Amino acid sequence: xxxxxxxxxxxxxxxxxxxxxxxxxxxxxxxxxxxxxxxxxxxxxxxxxxxxxxxxxxxxxxxxxxxxxxxxxxxxxxxxxxxxxxxxxxxxxxxxxxxxxxxxxxxxxxxxxxxxxxxxxxxxxxxxxxxxxxxxxxxxxxxxxxxxxxxxxxxxxxxxxxxxxxxxxxxxxxxxxxxxxxxxxxxxxxxxxxxxxxxxxxxxxxxxxxxxxxxxxxxxxxxxxxxxxxxxxxxxxxxxxxxxxxxxxxxxxxxxxxxxxxxxxxxxxxxxxxxxxxxxxxxxxxxxxxxxxxxxxxxxxxxxxxxxxxxxxxxxxxxxxxxxxxxxxxxxxxxxxxxxxxxxxxxxxxxxxxxxxxxxxxxxxxxxxxxxxxxxxxxxxxxxxxxxxxxxxxxxxxxxxxxxxxxxxxxxxxxxxxxxxxxxxxxxxxxxxxxxxxxxxxxxxxxxx
Numbered sequence: 001x002x003x004x005x006x007x008x009x010x011x012x013x014x015x016x017x018x019x020x021x022x023x024x025x026x027x028x029x030x031x032x033x034x035x036x037x038x039x040x041x042x043x044x045x046x047x048x049x050x051x052x053x054x055x056x057x058x059x060x061x062x063x064x065x066x067x068x069x070x071x072x073x074x075x076x077x078x079x080x081x082x083x084x085x086x087x088x089x090x091x092x093x094x095x096x097x098x099x100x101x102x103x104x105x106x107x108x109x110x111x112x113x114x115x116x117x118x119x120x121x122x123x124x125x126x127x128x129x130x131x132x133x134x135x136x137x138x139x140x141x142x143x144x145x146x147x148x149x150x151x152x153x154x155x156x157x158x159x160x161x162x163x164x165x166x167x168x169x170x171x172x173x174x175x176x177x178x179x180x181x182x183x184x185x186x187x188x189x190x191x192x193x194x195x196x197x198x199x200x201x202x203x204x205x206x207x208x209x210x211x212x213x214x215x216x217x218x219x220x221x222x223x224x225x226x227x228x229x230x231x232x233x234x235x236x237x238x239x240x241x242x243x244x245x246x247x248x249x250x251x252x253x254x255x256x257x258x259x260x261x262x263x264x265x266x267x268x269x270x271x272x273x274x275x276x277x278x279x280x281x282x283x284x285x286x287x288x289x290x291x292x293x294x295x296x297x298x299x300x301x302x303x304x305x306x307x308x309x310x311x312x313x314x315x316x317x318x319x320x321x322x323x324x325x326x327x328x329x330x331x332x333x334x335x336x337x338x339x340x341x342x343x344x345x346x347x348x349x350x351x352x353x354x355x356x357x358x359x360x361x362x363x364x365x366x367x368x369x370x371x372x373x374x375x376x377x378x379x380x381x382x383x384x385x386x387x388x389x390x391x392x393x394x395x396x397x398x399x400x401x402x403x404x405x406x407x408x409x410x411x412x413x414x415x416x417x418x419x420x421x422x423x424x425x426x427x428x429x430x431x432x433x434x435x436x437x438x439x440x441x442x443x444x445x446x447x448x449x
Contacts, residue, residue, distance in 0.1 A: 299335030
């Protein structure tokens with residue numbers, strides 16, 4: 001089943017459109033023009049239509065080479081060679097392709113993009129685990145008319161600003177030089193990004209809350225061009241239904257559903273599409289993918305792969321990643337023998353302490369214990385003395401992914417690692433096979449001693 005979400009703006013356009021008469025026949029006004037005219041009193045509306053129609057009905061002047069603007073800038077009369085990254089088209093021509101810089105998706109499975117001359121359709125096919133609906137966004141180049149009879153939430157691009165409801169979007173904004181476009185977060189607590197924290201301190205970023213309790217009034221006051229968030233399928237935790245009801249432009253990002261490291265990282269392209277930064281994102285992702293694959297190649301032919309245990313007990317249950325999960329793929333590429341690689345699928349496996357001990361008591365390494373407060377062996381034993389029976393703790397081979405954690409528990413491993421799995425992979429290879437990366441210094445991990 002495909003869900004169709006329409007913004008308040010799209011509903012207005014669908015019900016009744018205003019057209020100008022030109023030498024090429026009836027042409028719809030742009031979204032900006034139509035918004036302006038709908039706000040006018042009736043007598044001024046008639047005058048505005050007459051003036052605009054008269055303007056476009058005149059023969060078009062032939063621009064000299066000196067009058068033509070550079071390709072890819074507002075008002076270009078020749079087909080642009082670059083996507084317009086700021087401002088709007090001034091002279092719309094339906095025959096022009098306004099998105100000459102396109103991208104393709106190679107690793108991610110949860111979204112797709114389809115290009116047309118002045119709009120692009122982005123479909124999120126897997127917004128959360130087990131979702132039975134998809135979400136469609138019609139991204140219309142600013143200064144051009146929205147398409148007729150195309151279902152989806154209409155959003156003008158390039159967006160001028162963004163509210164990010166997950167810290168995993170922040171590294172991409174930084175990589176694309178867009179941190180200055182960030183005007184809001186769900187919470188100040190979790191980011192470790194220095195540039196973002198500086199903007200928080202200077203009052204340039206608002207905190208709007210999350211879930212169904214999101215501060216809609218504050219969000220409306222911020223007037224965001226886009227709120228990017230995630231979905232869970234549970235109304236108490238989801239922000240998008242509340243914001244859409246208020247007419248706020250929202251896009252769902254399903255990066256966390258991807259089960260391959262490069263698939264998850266490729267969602268940087270999804271973010272870039274809304275800013276018309278396809279070329280920049282393609283370049284950045286190529287760097288990430290090339291580095292990741294080069295490191296994975298170092299371990300591809302290894303015959304000795306150390307056994308690895310992950311996780312710890314939480315509320316009486318020890319959760320380990322399934323054999324088809326994101327973490328299992330990372331460990332395989334790092335040259336590990338993950339002890340549950342052949343069990344389960346993409347989700348976590350809930351086990352009791354005894355079951356884990358029976359399999360992993362003699363594991364060579366223990367990684368990602370899911371406890372940011374474990375800094376020393378004493379911290380581990382205080383949580384549960386039984387952990388002392390595991391060989392990797394005895395032998396100093398427990399490595400926690402908490403080397404970069406802020407005062408609130410926000411962890412750079414989760415914030416930065418999703419967009420940069422090559423950095424996580426280098427850490428893992430350094431831990432498991434230090435001779436392969438002798439110069440690398442751990443970024444996210446530290447040894448628990």
